[in-house]
Amino acid sequence: MKAAILIPVLTSKDAVGADAIAMAAILDGLGIQMRLFCDSSEGVTCRTWPADRLLDFAGGPSDLVIYHYSTGWPKALEILRRCRGFRVLKYHNITPPEFFRHISPDYESGCIRGRKEIAVAAALGCELYLGDSAFNSRELVENGVDPARTGTLAPFHRIDEIVRAEADIELLNALTDGSRNFLMVGRVAPNKGHLDLIEAFSAYVRAYREPARLIMVGKIDPRLDRYTDAIRERIAAHQLERHVSWINGASEAQLKAAYLASHVFMILSDHEGFCVPLIESMALSTPIIAHASSAVPETLGDAGIAWEEKDPWLYAASAARLFADDDLRNDLLERGRRRYRDEYSVDVLRQRFIDFLAPVL
């Protein structure tokens, strides 16, 4: 048996790339001849092959092909159509295009194309469809995938590497100045709810008048300048310029420092297919307050405070309660650590992945 992993762009730092690379390592460890196929790669040390050559290597009746689907890519569907054997489609979700309306026509049309392919992918009749979350799996079923061929497997991640990394001491020192640190991790994109986050942070500053800082870690995309400008304007409107720190494209050391120095991880995102930063917070012991949208409640479980509504005062009062109530804080941290260990640790995910592949191994 041969195994092929197919992904449009392979990068080591994004969640989809980390998932694909971890799967490749597991298959290689099982002694299976395996190759990674993509159109381009960035910052990865493992060897990759051009996607066009996948059918020269695998796709026969006894082979395994895993496609990581997170964007529109007709070539992948054509390749899957011409494969036999055990075909797995791992669905990482595609942001609904309406988030990008009036912000980026490129992103909007890309998301429209990507979401149209869900039904085409469903019609391929792959042997297994995996969603990062039950939320993602439901979308697949709604688009015609047979529920009997559907499963849920959280994405592999790089949390162990972050835990082992040495924190950026300079940043850690700069952030530990007595201020209450609110942390948000996620790329600067309109579905991530930065504007609502600033409202909540502003409510906290107005109501409690304690020194406070909002740390926003995430890559700023020049193609989404309109959204980035809207965030800057909202910060200025609340006179919070001196209270907000942006870290654009953080290293592992900076990310670790940000988690360690923060008193709360707060996210008001409107659409998440899984939300890896939530489990990073659990593993690195930062208590969580979140907006219960899309896959967030499912990933968070009972390891944080989640609100259906977006009332900024609720989030401000939640943070104040967390800061004042040590028992609550310790209880949430313990639940987070337990949830990470039982549901999302690499060993648990590895075993689930192998169980899903049992029919072909």
Place this chain on the structure above:
Amino acid sequence: MNKPQAENPLQRIKDAIRVDADAIRQRAAATPAAAPERVLVANPAPHASTRHDVAINELCGFHSVDFIERAFIAVLGRPADENSVQVHLAQLNAGRSKLEILGDLRWSPEGRARAVKMPGLYLRYLLIKLGRIPVIGRLVESAVALASVAAIARHQRAADSFHFARVEAVDGQVRDLLSRIETLAEANAQLRREKDALSAELRETRQRLDPMQAAIDATSAVVDDSRQRVLSLNHWLASLRHHLAALELSEAAHGRAVDATHADIARRMLDQDAARGERLDAWADALIRLLPAQAGILDLGSGNDWIGKLRARNISVTPDLARSTVSHAEIADVLTRTATDSVSALSVLDVAPLLRQFPMAALLDALKRILHPQGWLMIGLEQGPLSLADQLQGRSDVPLNAELLTMALRTAGFADIQTLASLGVTCLVARHADPPRK
């Protein structure tokens, strides 16, 4: 049963947070938004009411920063800025009276504009200001002081009594603190004793665990050794696999070179056959009449000129990327990998060479698997590139005729078998008659 019990405390906390949120929302609605500098003030002043009639005795009951912040709210209707707090605090510390500070605020341009009523302030503020005038001021101040002697004496007695009570209270608190320090010292000593006992226990446990640790270390060494052996074996297998793959690649490359040479010779031969073009045109036209619009065809080795004829008639030929006809070496791969029920029509104009790899029954089964139910198979005994390649490799033609081919198709479950205008060469079309798969 456990889950609701576990969730209840969190739900109760969330209910409490909702109450907190309502409270801060209301507080914020009544408070102007603070500038960032004000955010850093540790204890914000509680807000006085917005009434316009303020009792000066009530305000003078507060002291220091508390007094200043309340005075600003009461007289100017806004919180004091940091600089004003410092200036007025310095004045209070220098002995200036609270009434004078209240008067300064009330009759400042901002205070005049707001015009808060403060009964009794005007006269007392006027007397204080008169006291600032040289000579006359001294007289006025003396007169006021003389008139106030009785009140001052009363204040002095009250202050004595107040301070005596405060000293008593402080004494009591100091005694209480000393007692608590003593209790804490005892508890500390007890903790030290317990810590010593635990340390001794820990040492003892460590001693008992040492042999177990040694056994674990020995086992780990064995496991590590085994792991190394397995990894070495894996490396060896991987290396073997890479060598085999390299050999396969080399052999395949050689095969492709031979195929290319044979294909070139075949092309030249076929170019010389003037009647072939005519035959292919007739068969392509016949096939189009049978197919629905947008149908796709998978061709197996019939020749580039055949593919060209189909494309010229806007028929899509699979695989899309194929620049040339499928070679002999690729036919097995194509038959194995093409998905089930995935094409509307199949063309195999030069079937004889395929029989070297597949018996007729197996070949027809494989073609039926790929073909849509009700799809069409075009099969012929044309001498194409595959036959010519066979001859160049010293293999003789497989003897086959139209009758035998028709019988084989019928037996394999094909229907509507038709013989096409042949121009001397057998070519049949047949419909895949099986019902759709479930």
